[in-house]
Amino acid sequence: MEASVSAKQGYHHGDLRAALVDASFELLAEAGLQRFSVAAVARRLGVSTAAPYRHFPDRAHLLGAVSATAARDLNAAVRAAAETAGPDPGDRMAAAAGAYVRYVARTGGGFHVIYAAELHHLPDEARREQTRALMTTLLDLATATGCATHREAVQLVEATIAVAHGYTSLFADGFFARKSTSVDSIAARATGAARALMNG
Amino acid sequence: MEASVSAKQGYHHGDLRAALVDASFELLAEAGLQRFSVAAVARRLGVSTAAPYRHFPDRAHLLGAVSATAARDLNAAVRAAAETAGPDPGDRMAAAAGAYVRYVARTGGGFHVIYAAELHHLPDEARREQTRALMTTLLDLATATGCATHREAVQLVEATIAVAHGYTSLFADGFFARKSTSVDSIAARATGAARALMNG
């Protein structure tokens, strides 16, 4: 976060690589993938446009690193929410949906932008691994709610992710009117929807 | 659709404006908003890069026209699905969710790309009107299912759009594995989820 120090020139970063990932995430949230550029990230950090290429071979690998970091953070947020929710499996699963929404909203939509992007052509090991880890987390939560079969658990997870993802998309895209659209209110709706999906 | 005639040069279109909208939609579906460009659309139609500017003042207005057309088509698809579903309000609402998914999938994700974009800064009258019309369609369907209050109907619509939008996002982003992921299968899951939301 000391990345935002107003460095003009000749500044020496302690950890430019990490700063690039953070700043990229911010820029994605503010400007979207369309207006994201390596050069803009460099400017934001007060370094030359060449500097990022000392840490990432190209733009795609930088975005890949951002994506992996975001997926790891999201996974952690979901796990923490489930833990906080207590022992009831239904509460835990519903809380996971709320945490998903809350995390993405808190990051200003950066996460959503990343995953809406065509990042699937990258040799992005870290990202795929983190996505799998998130899936495992959710599958465990779903199974605990009493799904009879594995297939049933998978479909509950898919539906829950879909609804959480949908709420965050609509929120990020400005679908909801200004009033009655605090992050908490959207998260609460996602939680309620997740519960309905379990009962349905 | 005759836009894809392999015209090299000096070709005279009957309706370049409409062809531009169609080709833009295709390009968005294939390449995403990030790689969309007016120049690329022109190349696709075999016209000069200057030609589109005879029909649209700038890139944003072209995208706006695409967006409005897509919203109108989606609205029509939803209405048709509800009609086909028969008289039961629950069937009609669930069918709407399925139609949403099916339309977006059929267009290769072009619709999703458009709405995921930051198109909200445009003076896009047509698009806003079409979005409102879709909302009206869905509110009517929701009210018919027996929502006690207007607020309740609004929240049911929001949840249904969220889950449909979520499924299409995940589908477009390649979340689902190759197997068991025909469009119809995803649409069926959205339909089922919509029904669960009504009951929850």
Next chain:
DNA sequence: GTCTATATCTAGATAGAC
């Protein structure tokens, strides 16, 4: 490890010919 400078490319948009 970062900078300056630069080569290369592509896009958006406009002017004027036909």
Next chain:
DNA sequence: GTCTATCTAGATATAGAC
């Protein structure tokens, strides 16, 4: 209504100095 030609701007990525 479309084309050719062009201007401007900004991005990716590299080379070589410090």
